[in-house]
Amino acid sequence: MTKNEDFEIFLAAPPGLESVLCTEVGLKGFKHPKAVPGGVVTRGSWPDVWRANLWVRGASRVLARIVSFRVVHLAQLDDRARDVEWAKILRPDVPFRVEASCSASRIYHSGAAAERIENAIKQKLGAPVAPDAEIIVRVRIEHDICTISVDSSGVLLHRRGHKEAVNRAPLRETMASLFLRQCGYGGSEPVLDPMCGSGTFVIEAAEIAARLNPGRSRHFAFERLANFDEAAWAQMREAKSARIPSVRFYGRDRDVGAITMSRANAERAGISDYTDFQQGTISELTPPEGTPGLVIVNPPYGTRIGEKKKLAPLYRTLGRVLRERFTGWRVGMIAAEARLAEATELPFLPTSAPVPHGGLRVSLYRTEPLS
Structure with a gap:
């Protein structure tokens, strides 16, 4: 997955507020946004992922959906995970972790699914696994369709980097x-x-x-990915509006x-x-x-x-x-x-x-x- 390759981008929203986020995403110039349960999907390249993290106020996280395929058993998941060009996305020197969920699928053990993806990445890339790693590979297996995403945000996006002082039960x-x-x-x-x-x-x-x-004031997980372009990101951040x-x-x-x-x-x-x-x-x-x-x-x-x-x-x-x-x-x-x-x-x-x-x-x- 190159920097300018087009793929699906998912912006998460609180259930019930997907349509409100969809309106914002459309007004910010993203392609054909569509409200879906739990958020909004649009399409774009990695610079659009960076822009979504920088610009969009209502999203809680931005996922880059890197591959989706049908899978019915763990050996098949092994094979398909090894086909992913992980070196174009993850860095061998940066720790990662995998979080998986399974629903209405023949693969039902989320821990086993996460382990297979972890092993595939380690064997192909050599990157270390760490339970507190900022880079999260998210795997969702639903109705036998496996979708693998990279969480580009890291810390949830309501953490703007300004609010150090908070009261009890603050609104995000x-x-x-x-x-x-x-x-x-x-x-x-x-x-x-x-x-x-x-x-x-x-x-x-x-x-x-x-x-x-x-x-504007915070760090994002995508800054530690293999396809990150520091000069292009600096130019994006410094654009004055x-x-x-x-x-x-x-x-x-x-x-x-x-x-x-x-x-x-x-x-x-x-x-x-x-x-x-x-x-x-x-x-x-x-x-x-x-x-x-x-x-x-x-x-x-x-x-x-x-x-x-x-x-x-x-x-x-x-x-x-x-x-x-x-x-x-x-x-x-x-x-x-x-x-x-x-x-x-x-x-x-x-x-x-x-x-x-x-x-x-x-x-x-x-x-x-x-x-």
């Missing part, structure tokens, strides 16, 4: 960007998060408005520690000039001066018995403040419990299917501009 940046997109946010309006935590929504919104690439946003982005939280975290994270992300983080309660919340925009909030979920009743007054207060003071603003709210969302008495649009987050299933509740 990748998911925050998809929720912003679902709310119709495109970078040209102010955004306010009244319970900003470590600042995820505010920082993501500011970065989108400033046209900053989400992967940034602009100064025409609006500002606001975070509020009752916890002074959260405000301190948010300011530090915004500073590391390079967007502190466009953000405003201030301590304050929901009852003190007022809209900033200027044109209305988007209020987006991820309130406490109340996962334990008895917590939901205790949280109901918070949701009622949030809804009252938004209805009374935020005329013209749209609202996006993440909630795990429909009754708590309904306690706001906000005029929510119909919700889509819930998505997994932190062991729960959460939904995005949206409004039109409030009147």
Whole structure:
């Protein structure tokens, strides 16, 4: 597989948000993206893989699908794995590991399948296997079709490289960007998060408005592959698309520690000039001066018995403040419990299917501009 050879690329997304990611991938100029269970498929070459890691905000990882074939027993898997031109993809001096899954196939033992692929690579290339290796070869055998991919991302893509300080159960940046997109946010309006935590929504919104690439500050696994072109990658990274946003982005939280975290994270992300983080309660919340925009909030979920009743007054207060003071603003709210969302008495649009987050299933509740 050469640097410019065309192949299938898979961008992973949280189940339920595949179509939202597909829209983003299409807008970023990738070929014929298609939403599939668990993500989006497109086609391209290795530079497109690099670009996807650098540009796409909503993907959690990017897989380069290097080969797919029918297989019904382990000896056959052995033979086909040895046919792969591993030297064009992996380096003999860089450790790797194999992760396999089997479903509805005659090969049903994922450990045995992974071992066969490992042995084929070791024998053909001599690369060492390590349980904590950054380079991951992913093998999926489903309905007797084996697909072998290389995880080009390494550490999951929500780790942008800026957020060192986090609060409990933070929303991942990748998911925050998809929720912003679902709310119709495109970078040209102010955004306010009244319970900003470590600042995820505010920082993501500011970065989108400033046209900053989400992967600009981090390392990727593909930088240690055999076909990596350091000069071409450097040119891609250095291409400037940034602009100064025409609006500002606001975070509020009752916890002074959260405000301190948010300011530090915004500073590391390079967007502190466009953000405003201030301590304050929901009852003190007022809209900033200027044109209305988007209020987006991820309130406490109340996962334990008895917590939901205790949280109901918070949701009622949030809804009252938004209805009374935020005329013209749209609202996006993440909630795990429909009754708590309904306690706001906000005029929510119909919700889509819930998505997994932190062991729960959460939904995005949206409004039109409030009147």
